[in-house]
Amino acid sequence: MPSFPRPDLGPLTRRSALATLGLTGAAIGLAACTGSKAPSGNGSPGASQSPDAPPSKAKVTITEPAAAATEVPASAEIVFTATDAASTQVTLKDAAGADVPGEPHPDGRGWLPAKALAYGTAYTVTVTATDSDGRAATATSTFTTMAQPDKVVSVVSFLPDGAVVGVGMPLIFRLSRKIPQAQRADLQRRLLVRTTPAQEGIWTWYTPDELHWRPREFWQAGTKVFVDVRAGGLPLGEGYFGKRNATLTCSIGRSLVMVIDDKAKPKVMKVVKDGVTVRTIRVSLGRANMPSSSGTTVIIERLAKTVFDTTSDPNPSNRYRTNIEYAQRLTWGGEFIHAAPWSVKDQGVRNVSHGCVNMSLADAKWLFGQTMIGDPLTTKGTSRKLQYGNGWTDFDKPWDEYVKGSAIPYTPPPVDASPSPSASPVA
Known part of the structure; x- marks a missing residue:
């Protein structure tokens, strides 16, 4: 089992595999545009009343940004309170009067x-709250955004736009600097994931x-995924701000899952495609002093031809240089699936490899x-447990443990409700 350094996910070294979200395109216009009905029960204001009409029972107050505030981050959200309102509507205009x-x-x-x-732009926000009788109350406020910052943080996706991946592939986003704990929830709220179904x-x-997103179970085959990165102008600690907004679209292919049980006789890999076992392959895993890892990881690299070179290993008995065909990387530590014609007599019978x-x-x-x-392999029965992070091991961690890595406390969806497209608690 050769030892390989983890490849740099930076855009310069894996240009074919990376998409710098700051460059992949602007965020799309969303469903509730200025002047239209907002979703989830929000609506347009009622007709204007005559001077003698009773006032609206609704009350509305804009709380963020504060009235006449300056140096407001370009990531500003409009926060307001409304009481006795059957519907609310937000209208935001820039200094030229254009709707946002x-x-x-x-x-x-x-x-x-x-x-x-x-x-460096002035904005005017108006929030209209309409009561059950159709009478409207409004609140209006102005604020001015900060000057463009010098220190920015880029968000980079491992997957290029339009990628098709396996059912075990996490969404992976890397940042150009480490984010302080205090700002992680704010950034996480601005990474919106929508899946169909x-x-x-x-x-x-x-x-x-580095952030990862995974569904609770393996992805459903054919899932369409849209990630809306709303990080532009977001304060990210120590004087840094998000560079810009962007989007990512990808999809999940057919379901293909591989399973190996080292205790089974013969030792085989079962290949299950769309729920049907399509092939059973005799295998040989890592020998006793170099065992393969038990756990769930995914294919992270595919090489039709390569060379395994361990001639720098301090142990002379572990040194070799071998031409390899059909290598599929499973871990950063050097575990692969690959052709091994020299061990055919051992395959299905005993373990003789260096961990592959x-x-x-x-x-x-x-x-x-x-x-x-992104196609997953689950290996059972070996003496070595897969190390979390040695590969894309997201699905190796139980769900109740995985959610602890979220900066936003996990809230299970209602038992009688389908998960929302932006699946709780991503935001």
Whole structure:
């Protein structure tokens, strides 16, 4: 099992695999635009009343940004309180009087502009609350955004726009600097995930500069995924701000899941495609002193031809340099699925590899033609437990443990309700 350094996910070293979200396009205009009915019961104001009409029972107050505030971040949300209101509507205009579209944030905490506001610009916000009799009350406020900051943080997606991946693939976003604990929930709220069909899922902080999102179970085959990054202008601690808004669209392919039970006889990999076992492959795993890892990881790299070179290993007995065909990486530590014609007599019988999953050339070629990045492999029965983070191991962690990595406390969806497209508690 060769030891390989974890590849840099930066856009310069894996240009074909990365999409810098600051460059992939502006955030889309969302459903509740200025001057239209907002979703979730929000609506247009009622008709104007005559001077003798009784006042509206509704009361509305804009709380954020504060009236006449200056130096407001370009990520500002409109926060207001309304009582005795059957519906509410937000209208935001820039200094030229142009409407700024937006919608209520999925967590209901505020009204979120569809794009980051312009720097150094005055805005006017009007919130209209309409009571059950159709009488309207309004509140109006003005504020001015801050100057463009010098220190910014970029958000980078591992997946390029339009990617098609396997059912075990997490969404992976890296940041150009570590985010302090105090700002992580604010950023997490601005990474909106929408899936079709809807599936419950959550963000977890893999590291201070990397977030992953996974559904509770493996993705449903054919899922369409849309990520709306609303980080432009967002304060991210120590004088840094989000660089810009962006979007990412990707999809999940067919379901292909691989399973190995090292205790079974013969030792085989079962390949299950869309719920049907399509092939059983005899394998040989890591020998006693170099066992393969038990747990769930996914294919993170595919190489039709490569060279395994461990000639720098301090232990002479572990040194080798071998041409390899149909290699599929499972861990950063060097575990692969690959063709091993030299161990065919051992495959299905005993473990002789350096930690990799050995199979015949014919089986390795067939499997290589079936798989894609993100297809999961679950291995059981070996003496070594998969180390969390050694590969994309999101689905190796139980859900009740995984949610603890969220900066926003996890709230299970109602038992009798389907999860929302932006699956609790992502926001």
